[in-house]
Amino acid sequence: GAVVSQHPSWVICKSGTSVKIECRSLDFQATTMFWYRQFPKQSLMLMATSNEGSKATYEQGVEKDKFLINHASLTLSTLTVTSAHPEDSSFYICSARATVDYEQYFGPGTRLTVT
Amino acid sequence: GQNIDQPTEMTATEGAIVQINCTYQTSGFNGLFWYQQHAGEAPTFLSYNVLDGLEEKGRFSSFLSRSKGYSYLLLKELQMKDSASYLCAVRDSNYQLIWGAGTKLIIKP
Numbered sequence: 001g002a003v004v005s006q007h008p009s010w011v012i013c014k015s016g017t018s019v020k021i022e023c024r025s026l027d028f029q030a031t032t033m034f035w036y037r038q039f040p041k042q043s044l045m046l047m048a049t050s051n052e053g054s055k056a057t058y059e060q061g062v063e064k065d066k067f068l069i070n071h072a073s074l075t076l077s078t079l080t081v082t083s084a085h086p087e088d089s090s091f092y093i094c095s096a097r098a099t100v101d102y103e104q105y106f107g108p109g110t111r112l113t114v115t
Numbered sequence: 116g117q118n119i120d121q122p123t124e125m126t127a128t129e130g131a132i133v134q135i136n137c138t139y140q141t142s143g144f145n146g147l148f149w150y151q152q153h154a155g156e157a158p159t160f161l162s163y164n165v166l167d168g169l170e171e172k173g174r175f176s177s178f179l180s181r182s183k184g185y186s187y188l189l190l191k192e193l194q195m196k197d198s199a200s201y202l203c204a205v206r207d208s209n210y211q212l213i214w215g216a217g218t219k220l221i222i223k224p
Contacts, residue, residue: 034212042216043202043214043215043216043217044158044202044214045214046211046212046214049211091155093157093158103148103160103163104160104212105160106157106158106159107157108156108157109155109156109157111155
């Protein structure tokens with residue numbers, strides 16, 4: 001099946017710094033990628049949807065200037081958490097969709113801890 | 116608004132059968148998905164229903180009734196490794212996935 005990778009799998013950073021998370025579709029081209037955030041014992045929360053070559057669409061309540069998303073190629077999307085704060089500590093998961101079919105392929109997630 | 120309801124937690128016995136229900140109210144409907152998520156891991160795809168009826172895949176089956184806005188995931192011959200959260204998600208008219216909060220399934224020996 002289709003494989004999506006994320007890097008890093010976990011990261012610890014200091015408050016005020018920025019962190020970049022990469023999401024790659026390894027064996028297919030992803031026209032659309034999704035970024036989710038999941039806090040402990042809660043469900044997935046969609047942060048934004050990005051289509052290759054265009055600006056990301058952010059969900060209500062998600063600050064686009066804080067969570068910068070770049071989807072410059074059909075196999076790579078990046079999420080940069082700028083000026084991170086402890087409340088940004090969470091599990092960030094990306095998923096990729098190749099065409100308008102029914103399945104999203106999830107990356108393994110990145111656990112971010114901000115100290 | 117859009118809403119997906121599923122039980123918060125269920126407990127079942129190893130070897131038994133369990134049914135996890137999901138009801139939904141969404142803006143349009145383009146399919147219903149079930150995902151499995153183990154703690155600390157990303158979700159993995161289990162099943163997809165877009166037409167009414169039962170889809171069977173090994174020990175797992177998923178049922179859909181669009182007129183009732185209802186689905187269930189049926190797990191047979193439960194194994195300890197089935198202990199996980201099960202997420203119901205509906206794709207709406209904009210092809211966005213709307214997620215339920217997940218059902219934590221606890222399997223006891």
